[in-house]
Amino acid sequence: MIRLFANAKYDFIKWRRVAFSVTGLIMLVGAIDLVARGLNYSIEFTGGTLMQVELHKRVPTEELRASLDRVGLNGAEIQTFGSDTSYVIRARMARAAGAAEAPTGQAAADSQAVGAAVGRALDQSVGAGQYTVVRTESVGPKVGRELQSKALMAILLSFVVTLIYLAVRFEWRFGLAAVVATAHDVVATIAFLSVMRLEVSLIVVGAVLTVVGYSLNDTIIIFDRVRENLRKYRRQNLYEILNLSINETLPRSVLTHGTTIATTLSLLILGGEVIRPFAWVMSFGIFTGTFSSIYIAAPVLLWIEKRWPGEDARGARAFGSRPAATPPVSAPPAAPSSPSARTPQPAR
Amino acid sequence: MDKRIRNRLWIIAGLVGLSIVSLVPRNTKQRVIDPQTGRMKDTTVRRLPINLGLDLQGGIHLALEVDQTKGPVPDCADAIQRAERVVRTRIDEFGTTEPVVQIQGRCRLIVELAGEKDPARAKSVIQRTAFLEFRITDMKGQFKDALPQIDAALRKAGVKSTGAAAPSAVAQLFGGDTTKAARDSAAEANTPGVLSALLFQGQLPGEFLVEEQKWPLVDSLINRPDVRTAIPRGLELRWGAQTESRGARAYRALYAVESRPIITGEELVKAAARRDPVTNGSVVTFQLSHRGARKFSDETARHIGDYMAIILDSRVQGQPPVIRSQIGANGQIELGSKPLQEASDLALVLRAGALPAPLTIVEERTIGPSLGADSIHDGIRAGAVGVALVILIMVGYYRMAGALAVAALTLYCLFTLAGLALFGFTLTLPGMAGFVLSIGIAVDANVLIFERIREELVHGKSLRLAVDDGFLHAMNAIVDSNVSTVLTALILYAVGTGPVQGFAITLIIGIAASMISAIFVVKTLFLIWLNRRPDMVTLSI
Numbered sequence: 001m002i003r004l005f006a007n008a009k010y011d012f013i014k015w016r017r018v019a020f021s022v023t024g025l026i027m028l029v030g031a032i033d034l035v036a037r038g039l040n041y042s043i044e045f046t047g048g049t050l051m052q053v054e055l056h057k058r059v060p061t062e063e064l065r066a067s068l069d070r071v072g073l074n075g076a077e078i079q080t081f082g083s084d085t086s087y088v089i090r091a092r093m094a095r096a097a098g099a100a101e102a103p104t105g106q107a108a109a110d111s112q113a114v115g116a117a118v119g120r121a122l123d124q125s126v127g128a129g130q131y132t133v134v135r136t137e138s139v140g141p142k143v144g145r146e147l148q149s150k151a152l153m154a155i156l157l158s159f160v161v162t163l164i165y166l167a168v169r170f171e172w173r174f175g176l177a178a179v180v181a182t183a184h185d186v187v188a189t190i191a192f193l194s195v196m197r198l199e200v201s202l203i204v205v206g207a208v209l210t211v212v213g214y215s216l217n218d219t220i221i222i223f224d225r226v227r228e229n230l231r232k233y234r235r236q237n238l239y240e241i242l243n244l245s246i247n248e249t250l251p252r253s254v255l256t257h258g259t260t261i262a263t264t265l266s267l268l269i270l271g272g273e274v275i276r277p278f279a280w281v282m283s284f285g286i287f288t289g290t291f292s293s294i295y296i297a298a299p300v301l302l303w304i305e306k307r308w309p310g311e312d313a314r315g316a317r318a319f320g321s322r323p324a325a326t327p328p329v330s331a332p333p334a335a336p337s338s339p340s341a342r343t344p345q346p347a348r
Numbered sequence: 349m350d351k352r353i354r355n356r357l358w359i360i361a362g363l364v365g366l367s368i369v370s371l372v373p374r375n376t377k378q379r380v381i382d383p384q385t386g387r388m389k390d391t392t393v394r395r396l397p398i399n400l401g402l403d404l405q406g407g408i409h410l411a412l413e414v415d416q417t418k419g420p421v422p423d424c425a426d427a428i429q430r431a432e433r434v435v436r437t438r439i440d441e442f443g444t445t446e447p448v449v450q451i452q453g454r455c456r457l458i459v460e461l462a463g464e465k466d467p468a469r470a471k472s473v474i475q476r477t478a479f480l481e482f483r484i485t486d487m488k489g490q491f492k493d494a495l496p497q498i499d500a501a502l503r504k505a506g507v508k509s510t511g512a513a514a515p516s517a518v519a520q521l522f523g524g525d526t527t528k529a530a531r532d533s534a535a536e537a538n539t540p541g542v543l544s545a546l547l548f549q550g551q552l553p554g555e556f557l558v559e560e561q562k563w564p565l566v567d568s569l570i571n572r573p574d575v576r577t578a579i580p581r582g583l584e585l586r587w588g589a590q591t592e593s594r595g596a597r598a599y600r601a602l603y604a605v606e607s608r609p610i611i612t613g614e615e616l617v618k619a620a621a622r623r624d625p626v627t628n629g630s631v632v633t634f635q636l637s638h639r640g641a642r643k644f645s646d647e648t649a650r651h652i653g654d655y656m657a658i659i660l661d662s663r664v665q666g667q668p669p670v671i672r673s674q675i676g677a678n679g680q681i682e683l684g685s686k687p688l689q690e691a692s693d694l695a696l697v698l699r700a701g702a703l704p705a706p707l708t709i710v711e712e713r714t715i716g717p718s719l720g721a722d723s724i725h726d727g728i729r730a731g732a733v734g735v736a737l738v739i740l741i742m743v744g745y746y747r748m749a750g751a752l753a754v755a756a757l758t759l760y761c762l763f764t765l766a767g768l769a770l771f772g773f774t775l776t777l778p779g780m781a782g783f784v785l786s787i788g789i790a791v792d793a794n795v796l797i798f799e800r801i802r803e804e805l806v807h808g809k810s811l812r813l814a815v816d817d818g819f820l821h822a823m824n825a826i827v828d829s830n831v832s833t834v835l836t837a838l839i840l841y842a843v844g845t846g847p848v849q850g851f852a853i854t855l856i857i858g859i860a861a862s863m864i865s866a867i868f869v870v871k872t873l874f875l876i877w878l879n880r881r882p883d884m885v886t887l888s889i
Binding site: 002003004006052054132133134135136137138139140142143150151153154157158161162165166169170202203205206209210212213214216217218220221224225228248249251252255256258259260261262263264266267269270271272274275278279282 | 714
């Protein structure tokens with residue numbers, strides 16, 4: 001039997017200040033980057049037209065850019081996509097309106113205009129029939145704005161639902177701690193998106209929400225053990241129980257994160273260009289989700305319990321009626337080594 | 349064998365059987381265009397009953413809204429509902445496999461055509477308003493008489509005449525000669541008018557020609573509010589559909605027509621495309637309803653000798669023909685040298701009826717079939733490597749128990765695919781990513797259970813008790829964590845569109861399948877294992 005981290009007794013909670021500082025630093029860097037450069041939103045959110053073209057021969061990017069400028073698509077964004085004959089061209093439709101020939105003034109939101117202009121540019125620089133348009137996406141600005149608010153709503157809604165579910169299944173303190181940890185993951189992921197210059201598309205938002213679910217999953221596994229241990233070891237304080245629970249679930253964490261990281265890395269390396277941003281977010285999300293379950297959720301729970309101490313934290317509500325004979329935890333003079341969780345204690 | 353195990357095996361066999369049945373390739377009907385006749389016909393295709401999303405098989409996704417730029421549409425929900433019926437009829441005849449036409453929200457129409465190779469044509473068929481009407485041209489020359497007033501209005505508004513190159517009067521055009529255009533005496537007396545300088549009198553009453561380059565300018569002039577009020581009551585201006593060349597120059601016709609149509613496309617019952625044997629041009633012939641035919645013949649009887657413009661979507665088709673005699677139920681629209689396919693598309697949209705309001709595309713995605721094939725290929729490769737790694741980790745760490753979990757994982761894959769097929773959900777690229785990801789997550793339940801069993805064994809419990817308690821004690825964590833994941837996936841499904849919904853669906857089905865395979869199937873395998881080896885002292889876990 002191979003046993004990794006069997007009977008581990010690491011004092012995880014002791015490092016909470018270091019962990020807070022590290023994550024705070026990362027977020028600070030992310031926030032500065034976010035303010036300085038902003039997120040790289042896909043055309044789904046900004047509105048615009050994207051065309052992916054496959055060239056049959058190599059053409060320098062500068063030449064493509066020059067030909068796009070000639071047809072009036074100034075400021076179009078050109079990127080290679082996977083191989084050096086595959087390009088993604090992004091253009092805002094409003095900018096292309098000048099190139100449009102439609103007379104009735106309705107061309108402002110017309111993808112056909114951009115498509116035709118790109119076609120002309122490619123005919124010039126690459127030659128007709130020497131390229132294939134493999135993907136076109138165009139989104140009006142109205143739809144983009146709708147999607148932005150929808151994505152934000154989805155993330156907030158998932159927080160609310162989680163809070164309610166955990167409040168019902170566990171206890172509100174657990175729910176709040178889990179939501180704080182998950183919010184940390186969302187913020188950290190956004191910082192990651194900003195620093196990595198990943199394009200924020202609808203699929204990436206989906207990945208962020210999956211990270212939310214995954215991180216929550218992980219937090220719940222640890223909290224479930226906390227709930228159980230709180231009942232089992234009534235004399236130990238929350239600090240010790242949190243450490244114990246994290247250590248007990250450590251083998252599971254290593255195994256599960258190992259298998260998921262194996263699949264996301266194979267997606268990242270082999271899954272192709274289209275889902276690569278998704279795979280990036282997921283891979284990062286597994287790290288931050290694991291980190292936050294241990295170093296954010298547990299310390300925050302400890303802090304919440306100190307701030308608002310209560311019987312409920314011992315899982316009274318989650319387990320229905322408690323045996324009446326159970327004495328209040330803090331009532332007997334506690335052994336000096338293990339003061340009760342209910343009495344405020346100096347931070348360690 | 350234990351009766352309990354037998355019952356469990358029956359249930360598993362039943363589930364596997366159901367999954368296999370739902371995944372067997374089956375015959376499905378598809379409507380395709382017969383290459384010989386050009387008509388739609390049904391063919392049967394044998395294929396896996398899993399729908400591939402547009403991003404995997406290629407195709408076009410459109411979101412359309414009522415175009416409000418040319419005037420507000422009071423009830424967009426009603427307009428979209430009527431538009432949906434029209435678009436559905438058109439698409440059904442257009443011939444793509446399993447088209448999706450649905451209303452999203454209140455005022456948005458989603459059209460998805462899988463495997464469509466000509467997106468431009470599909471778009472024009474969907475977007476075409478196809479509002480057909482017949483109007484008499486300005487026989488009395490009222491518009492021409494009003495031109496000086498319009499010029500005066502423009503001068504008052506401070507609009508300057510543009511080119512000196514333009515002939516400075518309303519010019520009569522004879523044949524192909526533009527340089528010797530005779531000058532209209534009435535206009536010559538005045539200073540050159542802003543608008544009249546740009547218009548040449550055509551051959552028919554109410555017909556004017558505009559140089560092709562000046563077309564956008566003239567269009568902006570006649571759409572000015574002050575010009576609109578100066579146009580005589582009962583008249584409207586309509587552009588011709590095509591450019592016409594006179595001599596070396598290209599012109600576009602502008603027609604002054606009566607505001608009141610003598611008949612509209614609502615009365616049309618049949619339309620067909622054909623090639624005119626004499627001119628070799630494309631022609632759409634149509635037939636009017638009984639009521640429409642009567643109205644049409646009444647109106648044409650009153651207008652013998654007048655010119656009638658055939659207006660489709662506000663553009664005059666061809667040159668207005670003169671009405672020689674009463675016209676009954678049948679008529680035709682000449683498209684000139686346009687290809688026959690365009691004529692048959694026009695016939696199609698005329699048959700399906702006009703859209704209640706023009707539609708504008710607010711979102712469009714076109715995925716080439718090659719990109720979709722690449723995505724499938726990459727996804728399968730990534731999935732295979734991911735699965736191999738998971739098997740390696742599980743068997744390497746948990747030995748025999750890990751092998752049982754891997755065996756259950758194959759059932760997990762089967763159940764998930766069957767779930768997609770059974771409920772008719774669509775597999776998208778993010779869905780495939782979700783599937784690969786959920787393989788990693790699917791073993792989480794087994795990891796939780798196995799770790800529990802190990803703990804129980806360390807606590808000195810007997811094998812059987814340790815296995816039972818391990819499954820029992822892990823349940824709480826498994827259920828809570830999976831329910832919360834399903835909740836986020838449900839939100840994704842509710843808020844997301846297309847690809848994201850595909851991802852959420854795959855995730856939800858995957859979680860359900862992993863619950864069955866990781867808990868029920870693995871427990872059964874454990875029971876069989878323990879039953880076979882009652883003397884076993886140490887568990888290979």
